[in-house]
Amino acid sequence: MNKLDAVFRQLRREQRKAFIPFVMAGDPSLAQTASLVDALVESGADVVELGVPFSDPLADGPTIQRAAQRALRHQVSLADVLGLVRRLRRRHAVPLVLLTYYNPVYRFGEGAGRGAQGPRRFLIAARVAGVDGVIIPDLPAEEARSLVAEARRQRVAAILLAAPTSSPARLTRIVRMSRGFIYFVSLTGTTGARRHLPVELEAQVRRLRRMTRTPVCVGFGIAAPQEARRVARVADGVIVGSALVRVIERHRGRRLKQAVGRFARQLRRAI
Amino acid sequence: MSALEELAREYARAKRDPKFRRALREYLDQYAGRPTPLYHAKRLTAALGGAQIYLKREDLLHTGAHKINNTLGQALLAVRMRKRRLIAETGAGQHGVATATVAALFGLACEVFMGEEDIRRQALNVFRMRLLGAKVTPVTSGSKTLKDACNEAIRDWVTNVRTTHYIIGSVVGPHPYPVIVRDFQSVIGQEVRRQLPRRPDLLVACVGGGSNAMGLFAPFARDRRVRLIGVEAAGRGLHSGAHAATLVAGTPGVLHGAMSLLLQDGDGQVQTAHSISAGLDYPGVGPEHAYLKAIGRAEYVAVTDREALEGFALLAKTEGIIPALEPAHAIAYLRRLAPRSGRRKTVVLCLSGRGDKDVTMVSELMAGRR
Numbered sequence A: 001m002n003k004l005d006a007v008f009r010q011l012r013r014e015q016r017k018a019f020i021p022f023v024m025a026g027d028p029s030l031a032q033t034a035s036l037v038d039a040l041v042e043s044g045a046d047v048v049e050l051g052v053p054f055s056d057p058l059a060d061g062p063t064i065q066r067a068a069q070r071a072l073r074h075q076v077s078l079a080d081v082l083g084l085v086r087r088l089r090r091r092h093a094v095p096l097v098l099l100t101y102y103n104p105v106y107r108f109g110e111g112a113g114r115g116a117q118g119p120r121r122f123l124i125a126a127r128v129a130g131v132d133g134v135i136i137p138d139l140p141a142e143e144a145r146s147l148v149a150e151a152r153r154q155r156v157a158a159i160l161l162a163a164p165t166s167s168p169a170r171l172t173r174i175v176r177m178s179r180g181f182i183y184f185v186s187l188t189g190t191t192g193a194r195r196h197l198p199v200e201l202e203a204q205v206r207r208l209r210r211m212t213r214t215p216v217c218v219g220f221g222i223a224a225p226q227e228a229r230r231v232a233r234v235a236d237g238v239i240v241g242s243a244l245v246r247v248i249e250r251h252r253g254r255r256l257k258q259a260v261g262r263f264a265r266q267l268r269r270a271i
Numbered sequence B: 001m002s003a004l005e006e007l008a009r010e011y012a013r014a015k016r017d018p019k020f021r022r023a024l025r026e027y028l029d030q031y032a033g034r035p036t037p038l039y040h041a042k043r044l045t046a047a048l049g050g051a052q053i054y055l056k057r058e059d060l061l062h063t064g065a066h067k068i069n070n071t072l073g074q075a076l077l078a079v080r081m082r083k084r085r086l087i088a089e090t091g092a093g094q095h096g097v098a099t100a101t102v103a104a105l106f107g108l109a110c111e112v113f114m115g116e117e118d119i120r121r122q123a124l125n126v127f128r129m130r131l132l133g134a135k136v137t138p139v140t141s142g143s144k145t146l147k148d149a150c151n152e153a154i155r156d157w158v159t160n161v162r163t164t165h166y167i168i169g170s171v172v173g174p175h176p177y178p179v180i181v182r183d184f185q186s187v188i189g190q191e192v193r194r195q196l197p198r199r200p201d202l203l204v205a206c207v208g209g210g211s212n213a214m215g216l217f218a219p220f221a222r223d224r225r226v227r228l229i230g231v232e233a234a235g236r237g238l239h240s241g242a243h244a245a246t247l248v249a250g251t252p253g254v255l256h257g258a259m260s261l262l263l264q265d266g267d268g269q270v271q272t273a274h275s276i277s278a279g280l281d282y283p284g285v286g287p288e289h290a291y292l293k294a295i296g297r298a299e300y301v302a303v304t305d306r307e308a309l310e311g312f313a314l315l316a317k318t319e320g321i322i323p324a325l326e327p328a329h330a331i332a333y334l335r336r337l338a339p340r341s342g343r344r345k346t347v348v349l350c351l352s353g354r355g356d357k358d359v360t361m362v363s364e365l366m367a368g369r370r
Helices: A003-013 A030-042 A062-073 A078-089 A102-106 A118-129 A145-153 A168-177 A201-210 A225-234 A242-250 A253-270 B002-016 B018-032 B042-048 B067-080 B094-106 B116-121 B123-131 B146-159 B177-185 B187-195 B211-220 B287-294 B305-319 B325-340 B356-369
Strands: A018-024 A048-051 A096-099 A133-135 A157-159 A182-185 A216-219 A237-240 B038-040 B052-057 B085-090 B109-115 B135-139 B164-166 B202-206 B227-235 B251-255 B258-262 B298-304 B346-351
Touching (some): A018 A242, A018 A253, A030 A253, A048 A062, A048 A078, A062 A242, A078 A096, A078 A118, A102 A118, A102 B251, A118 A145, A145 A157, A182 A201, A201 A216, A201 A225, A225 A237, A225 A253, A242 A253, B002 B018, B002 B067, B018 B067, B038 B187, B042 B052, B042 B305, B042 B325, B067 B164, B067 B177, B067 B211, B085 B094, B094 B109, B094 B123, B109 B146, B116 B135, B123 B135, B123 B356, B135 B146, B146 B164, B177 B187, B177 B211, B187 B211, B202 B211, B202 B325, B211 B227, B211 B287, B211 B346, B227 B305, B258 B287, B287 B298, B298 B305, B305 B325, B305 B356, B325 B346, B325 B356
Parallel strands (some): A018 A048, A018 A237, A048 A096, A096 A133, A133 A157, A182 A216, A216 A237, B052 B346, B085 B109, B109 B135, B202 B227, B202 B346, B227 B298
Antiparallel strands (some): B038 B052, B251 B258
């Protein structure tokens, strides 16, 4: 069984909700990302989401854009992030999910050649490295069929995104294709901490959960413990990215790991 | 995705609706100034000594470039979809001005995203957009040029999708945009077909995203006797790493919701393009151009910044027409092409925009070189 399924089954049995922190791999450096993941796991993360830096992160707001730029300054590639996963696997059992845009996947292992085999090569390498799931925000369900099929062969969960504007027909398709969990985007817009989440959020999450047994986790815009608590009441998991990246942005050296651990524990308690 | 589905549905309906077609026709003729002349450039022809050169005068359109063909069509679509706000990305500012113009014309709110670097290069167009009532938002992320302006426009669109229509300025982006923009720009090639007494032998146009080229090529794409040549920006040279020649030197990739050719590194990171012309400064290209190249239907070449400046001066001196720096690339290529083609051959060049916006920068460059 995929580790994600095992974790969500366990959480359900204990009637707990998943805390899923996001950090950008390579921000501020790959070595420090590894130690931040240690801090997140020690603080009770149920799943860890690792961002793969990309030059044009369309779904991200300014905070995560800056994190990607910082990582790209020392040329962190998708292959480097898989190397990081391999190292993390030696000391953590926690499910690791990669969030990457499609082009690095499409070009994976290509050099200057043609790009048809990239997704397959990537998924094989991801499985070997110990990746449990992948999220590709710019690959819509309509275009994802062959990648999802290959992910199934490699036993890597392909996690699809659903938006508040998704039509019932699209939601049905997303629910059918998504494995591990379904990533529900809390609002129309890009990632980034918000003061308020939309009032319709609870109703939308409940409606989606009625459609499937696959866990539904909510991300985008969740900035503080009280918002996380509100989301945890209706969803199976809460994803926090930009707010955490901001903490990373503001601290350095030994204080960095402490600050991230402290914020993660606050979120964990709220969820 | 749902907004793209809505747009595709609405466009399919509008295309069949005689009322929509009549309204667009009327705005194109009475407001934008179509049809544009097809001008036989005899002095330029004589100067280059070869094929007969015809200029399709898109530079004479309202707002000074072909961009208005597309923004009029898309603004009418936005009105049909009851969207009250238009957004756009812009490089040289021509598409931004064309969008701000139609927003004023139809009484819609308008915000234009423009790279900080381009705002500096194209101050005149920034002022024009503001005069027209648009908000110009500087984009400071990434390379601060057209690609990043596109990113920012897409981010705004997903945030305000219920009230806003995003007018993409070229044959790029996710489906149905490349099709819609091609169709609205095809009026260029359709007019050439009617205006020229015989079949042209060669069609030449500059390619950044590729909208004016696609507008000229599309009506001739099935007639294989017509050679199609797209001219990209080689910047400081194809081997300098500072260019925007995506079709000539790019590799397959996915950007802004479309699979096409891209300037990218070995890790799939999109690279920064460079061109003297802000309108060609884009590391991607319309997917249909990549297709025309792959099936061998169209040829793509590249000319450098320096050659483009020479083309700019050449047209000004021989014909009394100051072109924009974008079509100056196509003029520059004619200096290689025309002498090699017989005098009986006919070349149609799409003069996609006028040069007023570039005069300040060119004068600075010429002063600097002296």
